[in-house]
Amino acid sequence: TAGEAVPASQRGSWSSFLKSIASFSGDLSSLTAPPFILSPTSLTEFPAYWCERPDLFAAIADAKEGEARHLAVLKWFISTLKDQYTSRNEEMGSEKKPLNPVLGELFYAQWPDKNGRGQTNLLVEQVSHHPPITAYVIENKSKGLKLTGHNAQKTTFSAGAIIVKQIGHAILNVKGAEYLITLPRLRIDGLWYGSPYIELIDTSYIIGEGFVSLIEYKGKGYFSGKSHSFKATVTPAGADVPAVPASGSAGGLSSWYGGGSKSNSSTSLALKEHVIEGTWHETSSWTKGPNKGKFHDVSAHKEEAVPVGGEADKTMGEFETRKLWTLVAKGIREGDFELASKEKSRIENDQRQKRKDEQAAETKWPLKHFKHEETDATYERLGKLAKIIPPTEDRYIFLGTWPASLA
Ligand code: HCR
Numbered sequence: 001t002a003g004e005a006v007p008a009s010q011r012g013s014w015s016s017f018l019k020s021i022a023s024f025s026g027d028l029s030s031l032t033a034p035p036f037i038l039s040p041t042s043l044t045e046f047p048a049y050w051c052e053r054p055d056l057f058a059a060i061a062d063a064k065e066g067e068a069r070h071l072a073v074l075k076w077f078i079s080t081l082k083d084q085y086t087s088r089n090e091e092m093g094s095e096k097k098p099l100n101p102v103l104g105e106l107f108y109a110q111w112p113d114k115n116g117r118g119q120t121n122l123l124v125e126q127v128s129h130h131p132p133i134t135a136y137v138i139e140n141k142s143k144g145l146k147l148t149g150h151n152a153q154k155t156t157f158s159a160g161a162i163i164v165k166q167i168g169h170a171i172l173n174v175k176g177a178e179y180l181i182t183l184p185r186l187r188i189d190g191l192w193y194g195s196p197y198i199e200l201i202d203t204s205y206i207i208g209e210g211f212v213s214l215i216e217y218k219g220k221g222y223f224s225g226k227s228h229s230f231k232a233t234v235t236p237a238g239a240d241v242p243a244v245p246a247s248g249s250a251g252g253l254s255s256w257y258g259g260g261s262k263s264n265s266s267t268s269l270a271l272k273e274h275v276i277e278g279t280w281h282e283t284s285s286w287t288k289g290p291n292k293g294k295f296h297d298v299s300a301h302k303e304e305a306v307p308v309g310g311e312a313d314k315t316m317g318e319f320e321t322r323k324l325w326t327l328v329a330k331g332i333r334e335g336d337f338e339l340a341s342k343e344k345s346r347i348e349n350d351q352r353q354k355r356k357d358e359q360a361a362e363t364k365w366p367l368k369h370f371k372h373e374e375t376d377a378t379y380e381r382l383g384k385l386a387k388i389i390p391p392t393e394d395r396y397i398f399l400g401t402w403p404a405s406l407a
Pocket of ligand 1: 028029037046047049084085095096097098151153164166186188196198
């Protein structure tokens with residue numbers, strides 16, 4: 001029945017919240033939602049989901065360049081989806097509304113070196129408030145791996161569900177080879193009952209080292225009838241691959257297929273299509289192509305939640321997310337919503353004042369770690385290979401300075 005997961009006292013405000021999203025499209029984050037659906041975590045923490053299995057991230061660098069490495073990127077990417085899209089359900093019983101980051105909010109974290117996998121650093125900055133845009137960089141320097149990206153969302157309401165189009169993309173750099181990673185669309189279902197959950201829909205791409213992975217997402221009742229299903233088709237990219245990234249020379253596809261001097265790694269694998277099917281939160285198998293059997297079992301790789309200090313960490317700056325939201329998060333966790341809303345208003349008023357002061361002084365809030373550019377040459381070059389739409393996107397270039405705490 002309607003609202004069965006909603007505490008009785010909040011059913012009224014849940015149904016007004018639903019009405020407001022039904023007649024609204026754009027920036028959902030600014031709508032006021034009833035307390036039971038609030039998460040104590042800010043969206044600036046979400047980029048950590050890219051690396052909660054640091055071993056799989058590091059394994060990309062250990063794979064042979066070319067096709068084998070492309071498949072390692074695909075495997076790592078699939079393994080991030082469980083954490084990105086189902087972890088709030090597991091931890092909090094349903095999807096929740098994250099805290100809406102303020103401009104300049106920061107999140108730093110580090111997964112330590114273990115068993116030679118190298119240390120992985122994460123740096124996140126909220127680079128826009130309206131609309132919310134989060135930029136991040138994740139680097140494992142000793143392995144030559146760097147993931148840079150940004151994220152924004154456009155939401156619409158359709159047939160009782162929220163559809164979230166993800167704006168932004170990620171670029172993975174592996175020892176000089178570049179990969180473009182685009183992001184799936186989300187469908188948030190279960191709203192009627194007050195227990196929202198995410199299903200991934202449509203497609204996303206991984207393009208790099210002469211191969212394109214097209215990943216199609218389906219929920220219950222499609223390919224396998226199971227929730228969280230996907231089908232990944234990996235094919236050689238069109239012949240206009242402009243660079244063989246690892247060597248840095250413009251060798252084109254021929255060097256991946258035996259025509260060039262650097263063909264050693266992929267000659268025998270060349271020109272074969274792989275199809276992988278399964279569920280992104282559990283297991284998947286090869287269903288077409290030279291390989292047979294299991295492709296991936298997410299649970300076989302230990303999840304390592306991002307290790308950051310809490311409010312007790314005295315070294316945190318005012319704008320670091322866990323410091324900034326300490327009392328709001330405490331209020332939400334402990335059911336003290338008066339405290340949570342008082343603190344949230346204090347933060348929001350402070351933001352409004354900052355923007356007013358900047359306007360009066362004709363200045364702009366300076367980004368600390370990123371520089372904004374309107375186009376992204378890597379996105380354009382690699383996106384062309386799969387006719388990605390839009391043909392270009394903006395980007396946030398990491399300025400390269402890590403905080404001393406991550407050294
Ligand atoms: C849509 C969403 C905010 C954005 C979140 C994103 C897309 C952020 C980037 C991460 O890499 C992946 C990710 C995962 C989240 O599932 C997604 C959020 C889910 C809900 C939230 C809405 C703004 C809140 C809607 C309110 C509902 C729960 C009632």
